[in-house]
Amino acid sequence: MMHLIDRRLNGPNKSAVNRERFLRRYKEHIRRAVKDMIAERSIADMDKGGEVNVPAKDMSEPSFRHDRGGDWETVHPGNREFVKGDKIARPDGGGGRGSGGEPGTGKGNDDFTFTLSREEFLSIFFDDLELPHLLRNHLGPVEQKKSQCAGYVKEGAPCNLCIALTLKTALGRRIALGAPARECLEVVRENLERAERERADPERIEELKREMAEMEARINRLPFLDEMDLRYRNRISVPQPVARAVMFCLMDVSGSMNEEKKDLAKRFFTLLYLFLTRKYEQVEVVFIRHTDDAEEVDEQTFFHDTKSGGTVVCSALELMREICNARYPASGWNVYAAQASDGDAFGADVGRSGRFLREELLPLARYYTYIEIPDAHEGYGSSSLWAEYEQVASNSRNFAMRRVRAREEIYPVFRELFKKEASV
Secondary structure, three states: OOOOOOOOOOOOOOOOOOOOOHHHHHHHHHHHHHHHHHHHHOOOHHOOOOOEOOOOHOOOOOOOOOOOOHHHOOOOOOOOOOOOOOOOOOOOOOOOOOOOOOOOOOOOOEEEEEEOOOHHHHHOOOEEOOOOOOOEOOOOOOEEEEEEEEEOOOOOOOOEEOOOHHHHHHHHHHHHHHHHHHHHHHHHHHHHHHHOOOOOHHHHHHHHHHHHHHHHHHOOOOOOOHHHHHOEEEEEEEEEOOOEEEEEEEEOOOOOHHHHHHHHHHHHHHHHHHHHHHHHEEEEEEEEEOOOOOOOOOOOHHHHOOOOOOOOOHHHHHHHHHHHHHOOOOOOEEEEEEEEOOOOOOOHHHHHHHHHHHHHHHEEEEEEEEEEOOOOOOOOOOHHHHHHHHHOOOOOOEEEEEOOOOHHHHHHHHHOEEOOOOOO
């Protein structure tokens, strides 16, 4: 693990540590403000930073001070209204300090305004979001590598020294090199004990004692730790499989999709595009739009072209399967899809689209989402395409569908569809 220490000086009156602490403490307030900003912004300004307001009442912090302690009484001169045991009534409204925005005569405090940078805005917006069921299934020309243990070596950095193995190796070396000397020492000790029991010649006894002392000195001369005993942990970098994914964006641009509906659909796809490009490196995006026929287009055409016409939903689904078979096989890619439509489909196209989705696309896709944008003035009745897709969703775990009627609904729907899965 590598630790980086940034010693660059902060600008005047700025502190990166305090800023990070502030963002962490008021994360929920900032997240709610980001939600409101998304609903008010244009598509072109979707990824920019901005100002958020934190209520002044939420900025208070606890403080500690020394108190007198114990029981004590105090007398204030000029008290003609209260005696001991009386309860002081609350003041009438408007007489105290307010938090701003309320009529009255009291003083007030404005909300605290905080400016978010683009990186901070996107980090908070896409926090706790991920592509569901994503698998690391590709090992090829990748930049992602992982360091892992690869045994031990005799040379290395001191920080990688394995003390336990080094001591074990040193003990083995001392046992191996000292074995002959210890065997001779045992023989000399036995001869000395036998000579002392038999009251042998004193010179012979002294000679055996000198020989035993030499053997002990020879054993003691073996170094406790030698350079050849050192063992260092060896770590190598190995390539890791990466999550290679493709996201298909399917948008209905038929005549029934008026400008308001198209704006909601484009806002959803803009958030999806920002989410994918920020959080993932190995994700490709394929843009498909359809009227009575479907075509693959580039990003500029997808978001800004004004094409219109009839409605054949199945044409977009068929084109998606053709592109998958040609360029993105399911064996090497995580296939995702997001479809946006007003559900205005007719005749056999409804049943055909539902059957094609269930039989052809869902077995290939890791996750498929359908966003329906009905007319704002209509009730909550379901369209024919919604009813058909509901039957598909009841038997599929990788299919989700939601409705969006207004700008303020896009953010919570997006977070609900791509929320991070719980760890198993």
